[in-house]
Every structure is written in structure tokens, then in C-alpha cells.
Amino acid sequence: MRSAAMGLAALALSAPLAVQGAYGIFTHGQGIESQGMGGIAFTSISETYVAFSNPALLQRVGDRLDIGLDYIWVSGTAGLDNNAAGPDDRFKANRVRHYPIPQIGYSKRLSPAITVGMSAFSAGLGTDFTRSPYERFGAERRGSLGLVQSGIAFAGAYEPVAGQLIGFSINPAYQVLELKGLQVFGAASENPDRFSDTGHGEAYGVSFTWAWHGELTPWLNAALSYRTRTFTERIKRYSGLLPDQGRLQTPAVWGGGLSFTPHADWTVAVEAQRVEYASEVGYGNSIARLEAGAQFGADDGPGFGWRDQNIYKVGVAWQATPALRLMAGGSHATRLIPGDEMFLNMLAPGTLRMHYTAGVRYAFERWQVTGYSAYSPTQFQLGVDSVPDAFGGGDASARTKMHMFGISFGRQF
Numbered sequence: 001m002r003s004a005a006m007g008l009a010a011l012a013l014s015a016p017l018a019v020q021g022a023y024g025i026f027t028h029g030q031g032i033e034s035q036g037m038g039g040i041a042f043t044s045i046s047e048t049y050v051a052f053s054n055p056a057l058l059q060r061v062g063d064r065l066d067i068g069l070d071y072i073w074v075s076g077t078a079g080l081d082n083n084a085a086g087p088d089d090r091f092k093a094n095r096v097r098h099y100p101i102p103q104i105g106y107s108k109r110l111s112p113a114i115t116v117g118m119s120a121f122s123a124g125l126g127t128d129f130t131r132s133p134y135e136r137f138g139a140e141r142r143g144s145l146g147l148v149q150s151g152i153a154f155a156g157a158y159e160p161v162a163g164q165l166i167g168f169s170i171n172p173a174y175q176v177l178e179l180k181g182l183q184v185f186g187a188a189s190e191n192p193d194r195f196s197d198t199g200h201g202e203a204y205g206v207s208f209t210w211a212w213h214g215e216l217t218p219w220l221n222a223a224l225s226y227r228t229r230t231f232t233e234r235i236k237r238y239s240g241l242l243p244d245q246g247r248l249q250t251p252a253v254w255g256g257g258l259s260f261t262p263h264a265d266w267t268v269a270v271e272a273q274r275v276e277y278a279s280e281v282g283y284g285n286s287i288a289r290l291e292a293g294a295q296f297g298a299d300d301g302p303g304f305g306w307r308d309q310n311i312y313k314v315g316v317a318w319q320a321t322p323a324l325r326l327m328a329g330g331s332h333a334t335r336l337i338p339g340d341e342m343f344l345n346m347l348a349p350g351t352l353r354m355h356y357t358a359g360v361r362y363a364f365e366r367w368q369v370t371g372y373s374a375y376s377p378t379q380f381q382l383g384v385d386s387v388p389d390a391f392g393g394g395d396a397s398a399r400t401k402m403h404m405f406g407i408s409f410g411r412q413f
Contacts, residue, residue: 075094378401
């Protein structure tokens with residue numbers, strides 16, 4: 001088993017760095033079962049992927065291996081209206097539409113009260129314009145932004161009292177950023193040569209997760225989880241773009257939920273989580289800092305201007321037969337991007353706010369096959385007067401929709 005775990009770690013770290021966030025930089029759930037059950041990830045998930053979201057639940061998972069693939073298809077469009085630099089126009093942001101994401105996890109029970117495990121995780125976003133909305137301002141015709149963070153959660157769970165679980169994970173991560181075609185805006189940077197078109201900017205970081213899961217009654221469970229920000233190196237290749245000479249730290253995430261079992265064959269879960277984007281300078285600082293005299297890349301300089309985001313989830317699971325489990329759910333998020341921040345966020349259009357999901361699991365012998373499908377309907381956001389006067393004023397907008405599906409094979413030992 002030890003050699004299997006080491007092999008999984010190597011495979012996860014060598015996986016393709018490609019991901020597209022559903023809510024900001026994050027997918028709507030953690031793992032295939034979670035994504036089929038509305039994104040529920042704290043209270044009632046039985047796959048090893050839960051090591052990243054609520055490591056306490058590993059104690060219920062036991063000895064298990066999971067390998068799967070998540071697949072995301074995204075379609076996006078940016079728009080400019082009432083802009084003095086050019087006519088009203090629309091720009092397709094999805095030259096790359098398809099994002100495969102490997103899913104890998106493993107857990108091992110060391111004693112009746114202790115379980116350890118690991119799980120790969122990913123986060124990120126991207127746009128790729130064949131015809132950039134910034135071309136009219138002097139940028140290159142092609143323009144793109146790609147941001148990916150990938151890593152492995154190494155977790156442990158402990159059951160000090162029957163029915164009460166606590167967990168902890170350490171989550172080393174590797175982050176890559178690349179911006180192309182926007183060198184013209186380097187004139188507003190304190191380091192123009194490190195603003196755009198400098199290749200892959202890399203950085204390493206680490207976060208930590210603390211979690212609890214408890215049985216309140218025979219039919220009611222509760223859970224809480226807190227993951228710190230990812231303490232990350234500066235991305236030196238983009239020290240002229242990001243605040244504090246290249247600072248871009250993945251934000252803290254915390255939340256909890258309740259899981260009800262009204263009947264032996266039914267589970268209903270509700271959860272809420274908060275993502276603290278606003279406290280991270282790269283995500284939360286407003287572009288309005290330019291007007292106050294702060295250049296790109298400067299201490300406390302401009303960023304994407306994102307707000308903190310609250311996400312609410314509900315999921316239902318029905319054990320239709322001893323072998324067949326059916327799942328469904330949905331999630332809703334508060335608005336991430338203020339309207340007056342849309343000019344820069346045509347590059348990072350975090351507009352999605354709803355997900356509808358369905359999932360199925362089939363068990364045979366010691367194996368389980370789990371699949372899901374999810375749909376996030378088109379979300380349009382208009383930023384009235386969000387284009388700075390220096391670029392001709394007007395309205396920037398973004399329109400995004402997403403389809404997702406995945407499959408995972410689990411083996412209980």
C-alpha cells in the first residue's frame with residue numbers, strides 16, 4: 001500500500017495543469033461524488049477526494065483507492081459597448097474550451113481510531129481570445145490568461161470519541177500563471193518588462209485544513225471545515241502585474257453543513273461556505289487604485305477587485321438498490337465581481353452563480369463506479385461605465401456557461 005501511495009503522489013504532480021473554475025477559481029465540489037450531489041463536500045461524502053475539503057471524513061472512508069477524470073466544457077464571451085475607442089463588439093473568450101482534470105485519492109486505516117490519506121486537488125481559470133477585446137487599446141490581437149494551482153492534500157483523521165471525528169491536512173501546491181498579448185498596459189506598471197508575455201510564472205505554496213464531523217443524533221450529522229490561504233511565493237515573472245511584486249495567494253475557504261437521514265435509504269445535506277477573495281491583494285484589490293496613483297506590481301497595487309463569495313448547496317442521495325445510488329443537487333453563489341471591475345475581468349470572467357447536478361454510483365464486489373453531470377446556465381454580467389475614461393469609457397461585460405461531467409473508479413480494501 002505504501003508504494004501505491006507514492007505512485008499516486010508522483011502521478012498527481014505530473015498531471016496536466018489544466019482547470020477552469022466554476023465559482024471564481026474553484027470547481028463547485030470536491031471529487032466526483034461531491035460534484036454529483038450539488039457540490040456537497042463537508043458532511044456526507046465517501047470518496048478519498050474529501051481529504052482536501054474535510055479530512056475528518058477519511059475515518060469513515062477507511063482503506064480505499066479512487067482514480068477518476070473530471071471534464072469541463074466552458075463557453076465565454078466578452079463585450080464592449082459605448083466605447084469611444086471602437087464600435088460595440090463581442091469577443092469569444094474560449095479558443096480553449098475543454099479542460100480534463102485528473103482525480104486521484106488514497107486512504108489507509110492505521111488503527112480503529114486513526115486513518116491517513118491523500119488526494120490531488122486543482123483550482124484555476126483561463127480565457128483565450130482569438131480576437132482580444134483589448135486590441136482596440138493597443139494590445140495584441142491574440143490575448144490570453146491562464147492560472148492553475150495543483151497539489152496534493154496529505155491528511156489524517158482521528159476519532160477520539162465514538163461518532164466524533166477531527167481531521168487535519170497539509171496541502172502543498174504548485175501555481176502557474178501566464179498572460180499574453182497585453183504588454184501595452186505595462187506602461188501603467190512599476191516594472192513593465194514583468195507585466196505580460198514573460199512565459200510561465202511559477203510559485204510554490206502550502207495551505208492547511210482543520211475539520212470536524214460529528215453525529216448529533218442517529219439521523220443528523222454536522223460538519224465544519226476551515227482551510228487557510230495558500231501561503232505562496234511571489235510569481236517573479238509577473239512582478240510587474242500582480243500587487244506586492246508578484247503576490248497571488250489562493251484565498252481561505254471555510255464553511256459547514258448538516259446531513260439528514262430521514263430514512264435508511266435517503267440522505268439530504270445542506271452546506272454553506274465562504275471564500276475570502278477580498279482579503280487577498282491579487283484577487284481583491286480594485287483597479288481603481290490606478291487612479292489613486294498605485295501602479296501594477298506596486299505594494300498594495302491593483303488587482304481583479306473580487307468580493308468575498310458565499311456559496312450555498314443542497315444535495316440528495318437515494319440508495320435505490322444495494323448496488324445503485326442516485327444523487328442530485330444544486331448550488332447558488334453570491335456575485336463575485338462588482339460591476340465597476342468588469343474591464344479587467346473580461347480576462348477572468350467569474351460570473352457563474354448556479355449549478356444543477358446529477359450523479360449515479362454502481363457498486364459490485366469491492367468496486368464502485370461513480371459518474372456525474374452538471375450544468376451551469378449562462379450568466380451575463382454588465383459593468384456600466386466600467387471602462388476607464390483613459391480608454392474611452394463605456395461598458396464592459398462577460399457572458400459564461402459551463403457543462404461538466406466525470407467518472408471515478410473506487411476500490412475498497
